Amino acid sequence: IRTIGVLTSGGDAPGMNAAIRAVVRTALSKGVKVRGIRRGFHGLLKEEIIDMSARDVADIIQRGGTTLLTARCKSMMTEEGQQKAAAICKKYGIDGLVVIGGDGSFRGAQKLASLGVNTIGVPGTIDLDIACTEYTIGFDTAVNTAMEAIDKVRDTSTSHERCSIIEVMGRDAGYLALWCGIANGAERILLPEEHDYDEAELIEDIKESMRRGKKNYIIINAEGVGDSINLAKRIETATGIETRATILGHMQRGGSPTCKDRMYASIMGSKAVDLLLEGKSNRVVGYRHGEYVDFDIDEALKMNKGIPQYQYEISKILAL
Numbered sequence: 001i002r003t004i005g006v007l008t009s010g011g012d013a014p015g016m017n018a019a020i021r022a023v024v025r026t027a028l029s030k031g032v033k034v035r036g037i038r039r040g041f042h043g044l045l046k047e048e049i050i051d052m053s054a055r056d057v058a059d060i061i062q063r064g065g066t067t068l069l070t071a072r073c074k075s076m077m078t079e080e081g082q083q084k085a086a087a088i089c090k091k092y093g094i095d096g097l098v099v100i101g102g103d104g105s106f107r108g109a110q111k112l113a114s115l116g117v118n119t120i121g122v123p124g125t126i127d128l129d130i131a132c133t134e135y136t137i138g139f140d141t142a143v144n145t146a147m148e149a150i151d152k153v154r155d156t157s158t159s160h161e162r163c164s165i166i167e168v169m170g171r172d173a174g175y176l177a178l179w180c181g182i183a184n185g186a187e188r189i190l191l192p193e194e195h196d197y198d199e200a201e202l203i204e205d206i207k208e209s210m211r212r213g214k215k216n217y218i219i220i221n222a223e224g225v226g227d228s229i230n231l232a233k234r235i236e237t238a239t240g241i242e243t244r245a246t247i248l249g250h251m252q253r254g255g256s257p258t259c260k261d262r263m264y265a266s267i268m269g270s271k272a273v274d275l276l277l278e279g280k281s282n283r284v285v286g287y288r289h290g291e292y293v294d295f296d297i298d299e300a301l302k303m304n305k306g307i308p309q310y311q312y313e314i315s316k317i318l319a320l
């Protein structure tokens with residue numbers, strides 16, 4: 001491997017900069033040239049490719065977002081786009097590519113690997129929804145940001161003795177909701193993985209909880225369940241208890257990464273380069289059972305990851 005390309009793809013996540021920095025500096029330290037690709041696969045197809053030095057990644061480890069910029073790229077789903085991307089990598093001498101992103105981005109990496117570009121995926125998403133790994137870059141920062149915001153909503157909710165629905169991100173996955181639900185001591189967590197919940201039972205529980213002396217009722221609603229605004233209206237009508245909905249939105253994706261995100265992202269970025277230099281391709285870096293590991297991308301994409309039922313059951317007990 002003489003030249004490694006690095007790109008970030010899909011939704012940005014705090015810690016991506018730490019991973020970029022690690023890729024650049026690890027490769028340079030081993031005598032390998034690095035090219036940064038701006039705006040993910042979209043930028044690759046437009047040849048937005050820049051040479052990167054160690055100084056180009058100075059002062060970024062503490063910054064949220066991604067300094068390489070990111071995009072979601074529909075053309076990479078087409079055979080024509082994939083062929084073009086592989087040809088551009090060859091044109092720029094990129095014989096190894098590190099793709100920092102989620103499952104969608106790994107599909108692009110998988111195609112490029114089949115077309116002769118050595119690729120390694122690094123899991124970057126606040127959603128934690130990549131089955132082969134217990135850690136994804138950005139989740140720790142996002143879940144802490146959401147937790148702090150929910151604490152603030154709880155203060156005002158208690159003062160007004162209200163029911164508050166707080167919607168957190170996560171696309172179709174409920175990890176942010178589950179963690180916040182437990183960490184914020186929510187009365188109820190609504191998860192997409194749990195399918196339909198019983199709204200009549202929820203309404204009864206709200207009334208009953210207030211009768212038992214609760215000063216508020218916090219519902220953490222996952223984005224994949226959605227409908228928070230209308231649910232708030234229905235609860236208020238049915239219970240007579242003032243109910244407000246707060247959708248936390250993109251604030252969860254920003255901010256300076258936590259120590260954990262900087263640390264894990266740094267190790268994963270370095271490991272991605274090491275794998276390329278060992279001659280590996282079509283792999284994704286993961287973290288499992290206390291170790292940094294790697295999996296075949298084809299296998300990783302076939303894995304399923306459910307919500308940990310035991311944790312979900314505990315969340316209900318602790319809401320007493």
Ligand code: F6P
Pocket residue numbers: 011125126127169170171172223253
């Ligand atoms: O995948 C990260 C994520 O923030 C999801 O939680 C959310 O569903 C989605 O991205 C939002 O995407 P966008 O920023 O394109 O609206």
